[in-house]
Amino acid sequence: MSMLAFDPFLAAGVVLATAATDAVYVMFTSAVVARRRVPAATWSSLWYLLSSFAVISYTNNWIYVGFAAVGSWLGAYATMTFLHGAPGHPPVPLDTPRDPPEQSR
Secondary structure (H helix, E strand, O other), X not given: OOOOOOOHHHHHHHHHHHHHHHHHHHHHHHHHHOXXXXXXXXXXXXXXXXXXXXXXXXXXXXXXXXXXXHHHHHHHHHHHHHHHOOOXXXXXXXXXXXXXOOOOO
């Protein structure tokens, strides 16, 4: 494939793969902050699987780097909107609140 060849389906795949990668990265970070080991490990493995498609695609043709950047922005923005809602609203809790432990006297 020449450096100037362009495949719109591959470009769409790169956008979708990087959007999904960034969404998964946000979920991974959220799981790490919440100290949830199994979800963090699961999100991490998905993160690497998704990112491999985009990396392989744009290392063969530099034009797809722009599509990777667009997908990355879209994925992070959409996931942050899902996790936190519109600006001005408190974030969605990651875990059900736990009652503080009773203190012994």
